[in-house]
Amino acid sequence: xxxxxxxxxxxxxxxxxxxxxxxxxxxxxxxxxxxxxxxxxxxxxxxxxxxxxxxxxxxxxxxxxxxxxxxxxxxxxxxxxxxxxxxxxxxxxxxxxxxxxxxx
Numbered sequence: 001x002x003x004x005x006x007x008x009x010x011x012x013x014x015x016x017x018x019x020x021x022x023x024x025x026x027x028x029x030x031x032x033x034x035x036x037x038x039x040x041x042x043x044x045x046x047x048x049x050x051x052x053x054x055x056x057x058x059x060x061x062x063x064x065x066x067x068x069x070x071x072x073x074x075x076x077x078x079x080x081x082x083x084x085x086x087x088x089x090x091x092x093x094x095x096x097x098x099x100x101x102x103x104x
Contacts, residue, residue, distance in 0.1 A: 033045045053083055
């Protein structure tokens with residue numbers, strides 16, 4: 001019985017996304033990281049050899065591709081806007097309660 005050779009399956013090409021700022025950062029020795037951080041389900045970070053450029057938290061309705069597009073935009077805007085930090089949000093100062101809750 002002769003064996004039949006199957007033609008390779010061809011899948012439709014996936015749409016490529018353009019992430020020029022991420023590509024430039026990596027080509028210059030920087031890095032990005034995507035993953036879980038503690039109780040935060042998904043963050044994306046970008047850093048060069050000296051500093052953190054962006055730390056973004058994935059939004060509830062945001063796909064991974066959308067998060068990467070936001071990260072790319074944050075890297076591109078770093079020179080003008082500085083770093084974006086959605087992970088270490090400043091905690092608003094507490095204000096003392098003006099109403100006295102001590103009842104006896």
